[in-house]
Amino acid sequence: MAVDWLLQQWFPALTQRPCVKIACDGLSAIEMAFEDRTLSPTDAQCDLVSSIREAISRSSVSWSPRHVYGHLDKSKLFGEFTWWEKKNLEVDGMAVDFRKELEAAHQLIPSNPRFFTELAALFVAGTKQSRLSDQFIQECVTLPHLRQQWRNHNVISEEAENLIDWETLGRAMRSLPAGLQRWITKHWVGMCGTGKFKVYWGLKSSAACPRCGEFKDHLHVPRYPAASARDEWDQRVTAPSLWMDMHLTSPAIKHAILLLLQGVRDPSRHTSCLISWTIRPAFLAQEAIGCQGLLEGRLASLWLSLQQNYFDKIHSRRSVSLWASRLSQQLISIGFYIWEQRNAVQHSDDNVQLRERHCAVNEGIYSQFDMGSADLPPDIRHMLTCRHSVLRKSLVDKEEWLKLLRQERKAYRRSLRAQRRSLRTIFSAPPS
Template sequence: MTGVGKFLAIWNRLAKSSCPRCSSCPVEDHLHVPRCSAPTAAAEWSKRHLAFRTWMQTQQTAPEIEAFLFDYLKTVRQPSLGVPTVRAWSRHPHLFRSAISSQATLGAQGLLEGLVSPNWRHLQALHFSYIGSKKSANLWASRLIQQLIRIGHYMWKDRNRLAHSEDSSWYTARKREIDIGIREQFAMGLMDIPPHSQYLFRDSRDTVLNKSLKDCQHWLRLVSRERAINRRSLARQRQMIFDLARPANPTSTRTTGASP
C-alpha cells in the first residue's frame, strides 16, 4: 500500500507522517488505517462491518460462517477479544473447527487483505447443498474476498476524505510545511535548475503557493528532484575537470634501473 503517511514522509522528507484523522498515531502505516481511533474511522468501520454481515445474509452464507467472520472481524479494532469462542452450531463441526484454526493462523488482518481459509468454501458448498441451492461456492468465496478487501478500501477512502479536506488541521499543518519548502526553492532561484526544467518557475511564488496541496506537493517534488539531479551532475563535472587538471603523482611514476 503506497501513499500512507510513512511512505509520503520518506518520499519528500517534508511531510508530516502522523495520521490525518487522529493525533494518537505519530507514524501512520497501513495497519493503522482500519484501526484509527478517530470518530469518523469508528463510524465508518461500524457501518462497513454491519454491511458485511448483511451481505453474508443475502448470499445465504452458512450461519456458523457468518457468526465467526462477523465476530472475528471485530478483533481488527479490538485485538483483546481474541479468536472468538464460537457458540454457533455446525453440521460439520470438524470442518468448522479446521476453518477457524486456519483462519486464526492467517489472522484478522488477513481478512482485510483477502486471506481467507479455503475451508470456508468447502463448508459453504456443503451448506448450499443442504439447503438445495444451486449457487456456486467458488463464486461465493470469490465475492467474500472482494467484500472483505472493500472494507479496507472504504477505511482508506475515509482517511483520504479527511486528509484532503481543507478544513482539517492535518491539511493545514501539511500545507504549511510544503509552503516552507516552496519558499526555500524560490529563494534559491534558478541556480542549479537545468534549462529544460526552468518552466517550473514561470509562475510567481504566490501563484504556486495558492495552488492546492496536491499541486504544491507535485511542484515541490519536481523542483527538488531536478535541483538535486543537476547538482550531482555538476559535482561530477567539477570532479572530472579537477582530475584532468591535477598534475600526475610523481610517486606513481615507474623508475627503471634501480635494482637493490
C-alpha cells in the first residue's frame, strides 16, 4: 500500500507496471506469502498470510521476493555482507529494540487486531484467532464442562489448574502408547475397574478391596498398606530416582519429588519443612496440585525454571521442556505399574474375595464327600474317589465340580422319589 501511494505521488502518469524486490530471512514466510497454493484456514498465521496475499493482489506493482540468510553476524564480518544482508541485520536490530520497548511497557503480547486487508476474521472472547485450530475449538466446547466436573469431583481445583504445566503434560501424553493414554485419562477421573465403579456398573455387590476389604477406589490402589504393595511401591519409585540422576536433575528437585511421592502413600505427611527456601514455592505449588497428581503426570510449572537454573549452573545445554515431559512419563509409569501389580493380585488367590470363595467351595466339597455316593448316578460316582485330588484343583474347576455334583445329586434324588411314588401307586392299588 505504501508503494502504491508513492507511485501516485511521484509517478501518477506511469504506464509501465514497476517491479519491487522484497527480501526476508524467513524462507517459509516468503513461500507462504507468494506461492500459488490455496491457503487453508488451519495453516499457521493464516490471518497474516491471507492479508499479505490480499495486499499483493490489490497492488498495482509486481513483486519479486528473495530469501536472505539471517544471523550472519555470528559467522561473517560486517564488511563482507551484501547490501541485502546489511539491511536484514538492520531490520533485525530494529525488531529487537521494539521487543525491548514492549517488555519495558509489559506489553510483550500485544493485541491481535484485524488487518486492513484481512477479508474475514474469527474472534473468540474478544481475541482474534490467527488460524482455525481443531484443538482450540474443542477446548472452547468441552473445557467449561470439564472444569465443572473437576470441581464437582475434587480432581483439579481452580488454583491447581493455574499451577499445572499443561504444555509439558501434553507433550508427555503424546509420547505415551495409546493404551497408556487411555488408562491415565480414565484414572484422572477415577473411572476405572475398581470396587467403586464395579458396584456402580452392577458387576459387583461390594466395593471392598480384594486384598484388605476396605472401600476401594482408584486412590486406594497406590495406598494399599500390605507389605507386597509397599515393596512394589519402593521398587517402582527407584526407577524415577535413578532416571533423575541420569538426566542431571537438580538434587534439591529430586529430593522434593521423592518427598512428594511419599505423600501419595501417606497423605497425612507434612514435609514442606524439609525443603529449602529456594524450591519451596514449587514444592507448595505441587502440594496444591496434589501428590496424587504426580502419578498422573501433573507437574507444577515452577519446576522448569528451577531445573533450567540448574542446567545453566552446570553449563548443560539440555532441554528443560524435554526433561519435564520425560519426568512426567516416569511418574505416570509408577502409577501404571502399581495398577498392574494390583491386577495380578486381583486375579490370583491372594485376595479376600477369592479366599472367601475358596473356603465356601472347600466346605461344599467336604460335605459332598461326607454324604457319600449312594444318591448319585452310578456313572459319576467315581468323582468321589479322592478328596485331595479335588481340593488341589483350581477355584473355577472346583466350583464346576461342586455345581455338577449338587445338580446330579438333586436330579437323582428327584428321580428316585418319582420311582418310589410309581411303585407305591402300583402296589397299593386295590384289586379290580
